[in-house]
Amino acid sequence: MSNFHAALFLPYTVDFDKPQQSQANTPASALPAVSALHRKNSIGSANDAGSLLRDNAPSGITLPKTPAAMLAQEDYFTPTQPSAIAHFLRPNDTKALVRSDAHVPEWGAGGMFFNQPRSRAGRPADTVLEYQKNEERLNQQREQSRERARSLYKINSGNRKTDPRWEQTYRIVPAIQGNGGLTNAVRAADAAGTTQDVLHVGLVGFPTDEIDNEKQQEIYEKLEEEHDALAVFVSNKDYDGHYAHYCKTILWPVFHYIIPDHPKSKAFLDHSWSFYRNVNQAFADKIVKNYKRGDTIWVHDYHLCLVPAMIREKLPDAKIGFFLHTAFPSSEVFRCLAARTQLLEGMLGANLVAFQTPEYAHHFLQTCSRILAVEAIEDGVQLETRFVNVYASPIGVDPRKLAQGREEKEVQDWIDTLTERYHGKHVIVARDKLDSIRGVRQKLLSFEVFLKKNPEWRDKVVLIQVATSTREDPELASTVSEIVTRIDAQYSTLSHNPLVFLRQDISFHQYLALCSIADAMVITSLREGMNLSAHEFVICQDGTYGNKKHSPLILSEFTGSSSIFEGAELAVNPWHYQGIADAFKQALEMSEDEKATRYKKLRSNVLHHTGEFWVLNLTSKLDEVFEEQFRRDTMSIPRLSASNLIKDYELTRNRLFILDYEGTLANYGSIKNTVITNVDRVIDILSDILNDKKNAVYVMSGRTVEELELAFNRLPNLGLIAENGCFVRDGSSDEWIQFPDDEKTQTWKKSIKDILQYYVERVEGSWVEEHQCSLIFHYESEAASASRQAGECANQINDASASQRVRAIPTKDSVIIEPADYDKSTAAQHIYDRYPDNDRPEFLFVAGNDRDDEIVFKWGQELRESSKVRCVTTVTVGERNSLASATLPNGTTGLLSVLNKLSKIKTAP
Numbered sequence: 001m002s003n004f005h006a007a008l009f010l011p012y013t014v015d016f017d018k019p020q021q022s023q024a025n026t027p028a029s030a031l032p033a034v035s036a037l038h039r040k041n042s043i044g045s046a047n048d049a050g051s052l053l054r055d056n057a058p059s060g061i062t063l064p065k066t067p068a069a070m071l072a073q074e075d076y077f078t079p080t081q082p083s084a085i086a087h088f089l090r091p092n093d094t095k096a097l098v099r100s101d102a103h104v105p106e107w108g109a110g111g112m113f114f115n116q117p118r119s120r121a122g123r124p125a126d127t128v129l130e131y132q133k134n135e136e137r138l139n140q141q142r143e144q145s146r147e148r149a150r151s152l153y154k155i156n157s158g159n160r161k162t163d164p165r166w167e168q169t170y171r172i173v174p175a176i177q178g179n180g181g182l183t184n185a186v187r188a189a190d191a192a193g194t195t196q197d198v199l200h201v202g203l204v205g206f207p208t209d210e211i212d213n214e215k216q217q218e219i220y221e222k223l224e225e226e227h228d229a230l231a232v233f234v235s236n237k238d239y240d241g242h243y244a245h246y247c248k249t250i251l252w253p254v255f256h257y258i259i260p261d262h263p264k265s266k267a268f269l270d271h272s273w274s275f276y277r278n279v280n281q282a283f284a285d286k287i288v289k290n291y292k293r294g295d296t297i298w299v300h301d302y303h304l305c306l307v308p309a310m311i312r313e314k315l316p317d318a319k320i321g322f323f324l325h326t327a328f329p330s331s332e333v334f335r336c337l338a339a340r341t342q343l344l345e346g347m348l349g350a351n352l353v354a355f356q357t358p359e360y361a362h363h364f365l366q367t368c369s370r371i372l373a374v375e376a377i378e379d380g381v382q383l384e385t386r387f388v389n390v391y392a393s394p395i396g397v398d399p400r401k402l403a404q405g406r407e408e409k410e411v412q413d414w415i416d417t418l419t420e421r422y423h424g425k426h427v428i429v430a431r432d433k434l435d436s437i438r439g440v441r442q443k444l445l446s447f448e449v450f451l452k453k454n455p456e457w458r459d460k461v462v463l464i465q466v467a468t469s470t471r472e473d474p475e476l477a478s479t480v481s482e483i484v485t486r487i488d489a490q491y492s493t494l495s496h497n498p499l500v501f502l503r504q505d506i507s508f509h510q511y512l513a514l515c516s517i518a519d520a521m522v523i524t525s526l527r528e529g530m531n532l533s534a535h536e537f538v539i540c541q542d543g544t545y546g547n548k549k550h551s552p553l554i555l556s557e558f559t560g561s562s563s564i565f566e567g568a569e570l571a572v573n574p575w576h577y578q579g580i581a582d583a584f585k586q587a588l589e590m591s592e593d594e595k596a597t598r599y600k601k602l603r604s605n606v607l608h609h610t611g612e613f614w615v616l617n618l619t620s621k622l623d624e625v626f627e628e629q630f631r632r633d634t635m636s637i638p639r640l641s642a643s644n645l646i647k648d649y650e651l652t653r654n655r656l657f658i659l660d661y662e663g664t665l666a667n668y669g670s671i672k673n674t675v676i677t678n679v680d681r682v683i684d685i686l687s688d689i690l691n692d693k694k695n696a697v698y699v700m701s702g703r704t705v706e707e708l709e710l711a712f713n714r715l716p717n718l719g720l721i722a723e724n725g726c727f728v729r730d731g732s733s734d735e736w737i738q739f740p741d742d743e744k745t746q747t748w749k750k751s752i753k754d755i756l757q758y759y760v761e762r763v764e765g766s767w768v769e770e771h772q773c774s775l776i777f778h779y780e781s782e783a784a785s786a787s788r789q790a791g792e793c794a795n796q797i798n799d800a801s802a803s804q805r806v807r808a809i810p811t812k813d814s815v816i817i818e819p820a821d822y823d824k825s826t827a828a829q830h831i832y833d834r835y836p837d838n839d840r841p842e843f844l845f846v847a848g849n850d851r852d853d854e855i856v857f858k859w860g861q862e863l864r865e866s867s868k869v870r871c872v873t874t875v876t877v878g879e880r881n882s883l884a885s886a887t888l889p890n891g892t893t894g895l896l897s898v899l900n901k902l903s904k905i906k907t908a909p
């Protein structure tokens, strides 16, 4: 059985061999500045290629070539290998450790590292018209590029469409695109046997229109046969529109709280939505085509939110998990997305939707209840016929492989070099992609405050900030440049630069060495799903190599990682510059004892939350919820066996029946009608059952005390549970017991009525029904806007009144607002407790059909599991998934006929 892991990019890509060039035909403009390309970017020399890309740097550090430098060159001349070491410890080993956060500038950028087609997509368009114009321009450019290549390689163009560069032989190499943390985690789990038969599904990481079908097929087969990878091929247009436009321009910012009503936000655009859908569909189709019963499907990250529902449509019984690697925003932000409903419904196609932290999971639950008007509880979301579990499990790193990586000679050499270079200085390290969410600007401004306020540190401290990918946000890059220049001008001296700002990536070896010699790491992301650099830093600080150990971690409280470190990190608010400045000081002046104490906790959390554990944890959670959902599926719940029930009935004394009324014993009546429905047959049967003194029967309902009394006044021995458990009347009494406190009830009702009034004025045809202990907001469910408003109403009440122990539950056409501490199961428990210890019921029969009956099924099941009641039968007559032990598919009629049979049984007194 296979474990599919679908992520936007495969962990592999293709590096084409270069065709022989014809020098004679080579246009001068197409030739690269070879000397510049082959020169190493030595940070130490003043006029090298690297100096164009950085402000200042220590001498003696040699860096790999940078993406920015390569972008300046014609794509078919870019050298391949040097920059791959920024991503892998061993670029030729397709299974070696990948950098967790690879910081690839944009899709198609692999062409800077490997010989493969590169994206020519420009800046995302503001309008559909602009988008179409861009497309025309790009098509022209593509054709020109092909022409150039044909002449360069002396290939007669004729009518050939295929580009000669991509007809060559090729190698499968580890991809620089994609989620390194995910790749490492799955590999670690695979190596440990925690997971097996992994099948990666993803794009090959570069535009493939220029690769002919035959070649695509060849690559597909090679990847499948040799690397257990299923390549998804989509058109360049879909690829650009999906990734560069929809994902990067809309979803990524919104998921990281870059509010869409910002004037620059493009979240209102929708022309890229169709590309997003197309790519998601291509993934779903690929998985469906290769799926075999029993397989498990994991879909990863925000690029593929629609895939779970698309698969579910074709494979209703498949086991599907969805994991969001990024943050998930609050519902206030998420609701700004035009495609919010489709995105949520897409994710809810999974059996399990998982997040990095409980906070993101909570936001998701709240967003679902608000936007889809569905009931969201702590464990998940109740849809019309399915339950979807929601869970949080943080990803981690592979400490074993990282430890091995640190043993590599290059790392050791770099540790020596850096130790010598920064002898006597305190080094703070940072490596971030220079994009809008990583908070580099905030970090530098805070460092400036730190230097200003702490002159004694100015010539002792060095902040080495590696800032990769400056192309995504030129405005940010220039603001950051200004700050760098200002700090440099203000605080650099002839012999010391307190800030080393590298506008390029460093190699993986250098990174591990830097982390090993650092006196602190600082991460000030404004929002981030996790931040595995923090974990890598902790692993490097064990004191095995280098003279530094247990150095503190300054970490933004808005990263997922901060949720697992339990305060052992120095948590900072990236918007509080003075706070970060104080954290710099605290880190630099921390006693060895405090460092050791904090480090112990940091390390134990990193070692606990490893990538392998993450895979294991998610896998077992998915198995567990899948089984439970299967059990709850009415199709798999066994039909009630009347003969077994009769046997139990005959064998027992003291029997307790708890039966839901509307939808279970009788059809639903009109909400506005107090005379519910014709109950004659029900009354006759219940009366017969009550004739046996060993039986107690309770009818439970959301109806009021008065309504139930009116409906059942002919059965004085019947027990009643009104208002979903707020009131109980025993069969032997006329007295009702009210559980919620009257005064408290009046207080919460007063405040909630104001909220409800707001929605009644906005939702046409809506009205509020008032019960003694609850309020019900009714609305016409047909209008989408009405159910959205109802969802919002429920959310607002839940936010406003949690402290009053009140909850609002959205249902299909109403929002029920009721006390959080009382329900049908608490009423049932009250009834059970009133039996004397030596005369408890031996037989319990619970029947229901709706969400509020489920909790009574659960209660009944627990009595059976704890052997408190010998014979327990819980029956659902509804169509939704259920915890009941049996079903009665022919509903009310079936139930009445079973009860009728029992009522005719005469047992010994």
Ligand SMILES: O=P(O)(O)OC[C@H]1O[C@H](O[C@H]2O[C@H](CO)[C@@H](O)[C@H](O)[C@H]2O)[C@H](O)[C@@H](O)[C@@H]1O
Pocket (backbone or CB within 6 Å): 100, 101, 102, 103, 104, 178, 179, 180, 181, 182, 247, 325, 326, 327, 395, 528, 529, 530, 531, 532
């Ligand atoms: O930039 P993209 O290609 O759209 O990919 C998004 C990012 O994916 C990876 O980061 C995400 O997953 C990490 C591991 O779960 C998590 O630590 C991080 O917070 C997530 O955003 C990748 O590491 C990043 O480089 C990508 O930008």
